[in-house]
Amino acid sequence: MQDALELIQEKLFAVWQRKLFALLLVWPICIGGWIYVSNMPDVYDARARIYVDTETVLKPLLEGLTVEADVDTQVRLMFKNILSRSNLEKVARLSDMDLLANDEDEFDELIAQLQRDIKTIKLDKKQNLYTLIYRNQDPRMAKSVVESTINVFMEDILGETRIESQQAQQFLDKQLAEYERRLVEEDRKLADFKRQNSGLLPGESGGYYNRLEAEKRDLQDATLALRQKESQLANAKQTLHDYEAQMRAGSGAGQAFSSKYDQRIESLQQRLDDLSLRYTEQHPDIIETTRLLEQLERQRNEELQNSAMVPSAQSSGDMGYYQQLQLLVTTLESEAVSMRIQVSTYDARVKDLEQLVYKVPEVEANLLALRRGYEITRQKYEELLSRKETAALGQRAGEQADALKFRVIDQAKVSPKPVGPKRALLYTMVLAAGFIIAIGVPIVLGELNPRVYSASSIVELTGIPLLGQVSDLEPSAQSLSGRLQVASVGLSAVILLFIYGAIMFTQIASQSPVASRLKQMAEGVL
Known part of the structure; x- marks a missing residue:
């Protein structure tokens, strides 16, 4: 606390040493500032x-x-x-x-x-x-x-x-x-895609996998029916062959019937047996060999019918039975050929569908994307259409x-009185600025050109211990001069404050209702 008081005292001494300079600062600043504020135009x-x-x-x-x-x-x-x-x-x-x-x-x-x-x-x-x-x-x-x-x-x-x-x-x-155009375009793309991938789309005829299973079932049923038919054909041929042998044996001539087709039939039968061991019944070689074998057997049967070695003494009943067997064999052969074609057709369909098994997921994904895009566009279109109706209704309501x-x-x-500038505030700010500058500048100069004003300052500057101090007894003339300086500084400050008070009084009085009426009366007289 003592140090703070000594510091304040030193600053005041610095100002007092330059009191004339401070007066030369405060008066021009205040007077000039007040004149400038008073001349500011009213707003x-x-x-x-x-x-x-x-x-x-x-x-x-x-x-x-x-x-x-x-x-x-x-x-x-x-x-x-x-x-x-x-x-x-x-x-x-x-x-x-x-x-x-x-x-x-x-x-x-x-x-x-x-x-x-x-x-x-x-x-x-x-x-x-x-x-x-x-x-x-x-x-x-x-x-x-x-x-x-x-x-x-x-x-x-x-x-x-x-x-x-x-x-x-x-x-x-x-x-x-724009969305209507996009909607038509999306609809066209969706229709083209469905047309290009007909049969692979989900929901069409039970879907791809249902169609594949149905084709496989049809193939299995047709294959089973073909085997049954071939078994019937084999039994019919065996019956016909046995009956022919019986007829030849029953003639009593002991003659063996031979035909020019027997050797070829035997050769083809042996070749068919070899092919059956290596391939399935749908193999082209087996199908062709079977067809040739059946053709030769038909030709051999025709030769047998026309041969004179057939006993003429046979009864008409036996000959009718023999012809029925031949007709049955021919019918079964025709049905077997038709069934083979059907099995081949089903097999081709199954293979075609199985080749598309990897394409179906891609088609379904593309279809889903197209439908999603179409649905989004349709929703946006309907939303915009609803907003248009809402906006039209709002516009018609706004017109009403x-x-x-x-x-x-x-x-x-x-306003009858000017609202600015705030001269009273500005006058006060000018006065405060004048005193702050008048005090602050000497303090700054004192820092730039320091002087010793107390014994503690000597100790602080020199670092030498203080043993004592001697007071200076001023003569009466110097004491009177000091009092006059104090009085002159005080009087200068009082005059400055008096001028400030007069200016403030004039400013406040000019804003009173009485002053306004007097001003109006003066303007009316003039």
Whole structure:
């Protein structure tokens, strides 16, 4: 605490040593500052109040049927739109402020100044009351700017809502046409894909796998029926062969019947047995050998019928039975050939379907993607169509009752007294700045050119212990001179404060109602 007091005392000594310099600083600063503040031009405030009505008679009736805009956001955007360059240029021309600009640069600066100075303030959050404020040195100009701003604002409001509705309708129409085109294109692609992959799509004729299983079952059934038919044919041939042998044996001639086809039939039969050991019944070689063997047997039977070695004494009943056996063999052979063709057809179908087993998942995936794209496009199209109807209904409702109604509650008015500058505050700030500078500059100079003002300072500077100190007894003349210096400094400060008080009194008195009436009376007399 003692160190702090000594430090303050040293700073005051530094100021006192340069008191004349401090006086030379404080007086010019204060007097010059007060003169500058007093000569600052007055600024007048022009303002108007606007009420925004967001409630309409149709609003509760159309709730949920039309697009409900965020009215507060719309109002804020509209007020911000006032400060756009195009609107401010209109305001400048309507208020004749553009006449103050001599060239394009000055006009740009004028527009920028308008953008900074025009303010909109919402007075009450519950009630949509807004105040439009503009300040200018000329009260008539301030009022004209506010009136022009309101006029431009109202003109924009009248057409903006309808223009936005028309733009929304045009946008929706354009999007609808685009999605309709895409919907037709997706439908065409889906139809082409189904046509190209007919038979592989899920849900068609039971699906691919169901068709494959059905074809395999048909192949198995046809193969089983063919085997049964071939077994019947073999039995019929054996019966016919045995009956022929019986007929030859029953003739009593002991003659053996031989034909030119017997050796070839035996050779083909042996070859067929060899092929059967290596291949299946559907092998082409087996099929061809069987066909040749059957053909030779038919020719041999015909030769047998025409041969004279057939006993003529046979009864007509035996000959009829023999012919029935031949007819049965021929019928079974024909049915067997037909069944072989059917088995071959089923087998080809199964093989064709089995070759497509790896293609089916790809086809199903592509079909799913096409259907998904088609469904998304269709949903978007229906959504846009619904929005178009909603927007059209909202536009028709807006034509009957506007969602926003603006009314000017208070026309543009100018304050009878200037609202600026705040001279009383500025006078006080000038006085404070003068004293701060007058005290601060000597302290800074003292730091740059330090002096010793106390015994503790000597100890701090030299590091030598202090043994004692001797007081200086000033002569009476020096004491009187010191008192005069104190008195002159005090008087100078008192005079400066007196001038400040007089200026403040004059400023406050000029703002009183009495002074305003006296000023009006003087202006009326003049």
